[in-house]
């Protein structure tokens with residue numbers, strides 16, 4: 001198959017670096033163009049309609065989303081995130097999907113219209129990887145079809161959940177069922193009727209001497225007896241309806257043992273398998289969010305009604321420099337994300353661990369500053385509901401914590417880097433030895449110094 005789409009001068013491809021363009025296959029070029037057209041015509045102009053429809057009932061998915069999901073599915077825009085090594089995949093590589101995801105990020109809910117939103121993407125990947133054919137029929141296929149939505153439930157109030165070995169919700173496994181007791185935080189709200197299952201991680205074998213074999217992952221249908229949502233947790237003051245973030249109590253919740261994924265005690269195998277592209281989808285979309293903020297800043301720079309001291313806002317040197325910094329930061333962060341996606345394609349998720357961590361640490365932090373600067377250029381209005389900037393900023397801020405705090409990733413990167421210190425020290429000692437040899441050759445006395453050079 002070849003593509004007739006002209007890339008040069010085409011806004012859908014304007015920000016894609018040449019090394020990535022060179023790797024795009026015809027099908028990917030078609031999809032990127034489609035996603036671009038979709039977001040430009042169906043999503044950005046509909047942002048205020050979405051908000052209006054939510055006003056009536058905060059926990060019902062707005063009608064416009066249902067309509068757009070139907071249309072997007074019919075156009076072959078569903079589940080683009082699932083990488084091409086899965087039999088259920090629509091065929092894009094992680095790198096190709098990154099280009100689509102960036103465009104989706106321009107509107108908070110655009111990914112949802114294409115079934116490419118969190119936590120669905122991570123959950124679908126998990127189910128596709130580890131479920132039996134029977135389990136896939138019950139949970140994976142309806143999720144991929146967009147017939148329901150799901151939550152991922154790991155974090156707990158009473159332990160440091162960034163260290164998953166501490167997860168403590170009790171799972172008693174009998175020969176027929178699993179009985180669950182404890183509390184969980186986050187995971188989408190079951191106030192929304194479409195949220196129909198939790199992928200839950202809990203502790204089934206607390207006395208196992210191997211801390212990595214104590215936990216089990218299973219599916220809990222929403223509305224199971226004994227499972228109660230206590231409240232919705234606001235995130236930085238927003239309720240994030242209609243998905244939200246729930247707080248849950250489990251009191252003797254019983255699910256059949258057929259709901260266990262992979263097997264008892266194998267939650268960490270699953271968690272390892274989850275350390276893939278799903279972890280940087282937020283970062284991919286964040287690039288698009290930052291582009292949107294940047295464009296809004298540019299729009300404001302030439303706003304004829306706003307001319308302090310008789311000049312356009314974009315005529316002040318400080319703002320010209322701001323725009324330059326914003327531009328360069330976004331382009332640099334895009335390279336970080338695309339490199340992570342490409343590394344996973346070429347060498348697998350495990351080899352991509354560093355690049356994934358690099359994205360998760362650097363991208364939200366850098367782009368928070370970009371969105372912040374866009375607000376500053378916009379003035380007071382940039383902090384109100386009349387622009388998407390406050391929501392864009394808040395989303396970037398929560399990415400620093402959701403799916404593991406960046407401090408934990410930084411700690412891991414630093415520890416891995418420390419393992420290379422001895423090798424560098426050995427090389428430094430060799431430089432010193434060689435220096436002494438060279439001094440001898442050139443009849444020089446080696447300079448006195450402390451330690452090695």
Ligand SMILES: Cc1cc2nc3c(=O)[nH]c(=O)nc-3n(C[C@H](O)[C@H](O)[C@H](O)COP(=O)(O)OP(=O)(O)OC[C@H]3O[C@@H](n4cnc5c(N)ncnc54)[C@H](O)[C@@H]3O)c2cc1C
Nearest residue numbers: 152154155160161162186187398402403404405407408411
């Ligand atoms: C918007 C949002 C959405 C979320 N969605 C979900 C979800 O869908 N499902 C779910 O299960 N959870 C979800 N979470 C929870 C999130 O994954 C946890 O908050 C996160 O993993 C940290 O766990 P904790 O809150 O228990 O903090 P702790 O583990 O107590 O960590 C607190 C702080 O300690 C520091 N710290 C921790 N480890 C290290 C380290 N190794 N080195 C240095 N410092 C460290 C960091 O500063 C960290 O922020 C969400 C959170 C937010 C804010």
